[in-house]
Amino acid sequence: MAKEDAALQGRGDADYRDAIAMMRQGQCNQAVPKLRDFIRKNPKSDLADNAQYWIGSCYYSQRDYNRAIIELNEVLLKYPKADKVPPALLMLADAFADSGDKIDARLILQKLVADHGKTEEAEKARQKLQALGE
Numbered sequence: 001m002a003k004e005d006a007a008l009q010g011r012g013d014a015d016y017r018d019a020i021a022m023m024r025q026g027q028c029n030q031a032v033p034k035l036r037d038f039i040r041k042n043p044k045s046d047l048a049d050n051a052q053y054w055i056g057s058c059y060y061s062q063r064d065y066n067r068a069i070i071e072l073n074e075v076l077l078k079y080p081k082a083d084k085v086p087p088a089l090l091m092l093a094d095a096f097a098d099s100g101d102k103i104d105a106r107l108i109l110q111k112l113v114a115d116h117g118k119t120e121e122a123e124k125a126r127q128k129l130q131a132l133g134e
Contacts, residue, residue: 013038016047020054028058049075049082053091060091065099068092086112086121093128106132 019034035051035058042048056071072095075088089112097105109125109132116122 013042013045013047015041016051019051023054023058028062032058049079049084052078053084053088056088056091056095060095063098065095068095069099086116086119089116090121090124093125097128097132102132 015034016038019031019038022028022031022034032055035055038045038051039048045051052071052075056068056075059065059071060068069092072088072092075082075084076092079085089108093105093108093112096102096108106129109129112119112125113122113129
């Protein structure tokens with residue numbers, strides 16, 4: 001969330017800021033519609049990928065892994081070059097693992113290491129791969 005605070009400095013979108021504040025208070029049910037609305041109104045914003053990521057994060061935190069997988073995959077599909085791709089891949093792998101799908105979790109972690117090898121998330125992916133027996 002520290003990166004999120006930095007991203008919001010100087011930005012004027014109240015809906016986005018409100019949604020992030022709601023997430024921090026554990027109010028994902030209220031945050032998700034605001035985030036979706038932000039994406040709908042601002043599809044070209046450099047925060048659109050962040051908003052999509054936080055939607056997936058909300059579902060993950062609620063242990064709704066199938067919805068989290070769908071929403072996090074949207075980050076990869078709609079924003080393939082965005083800065084939220086590595087964290088989305090890492091959370092996507094966690095969602096697969098937590099839902100019992102270790103094979104897809106391993107594949108996502110391998111993709112993260114291969115495509116984003118120099119990121120902090122790739123280092124975490126390497127550790128998770130070792131834990132999964134890779």
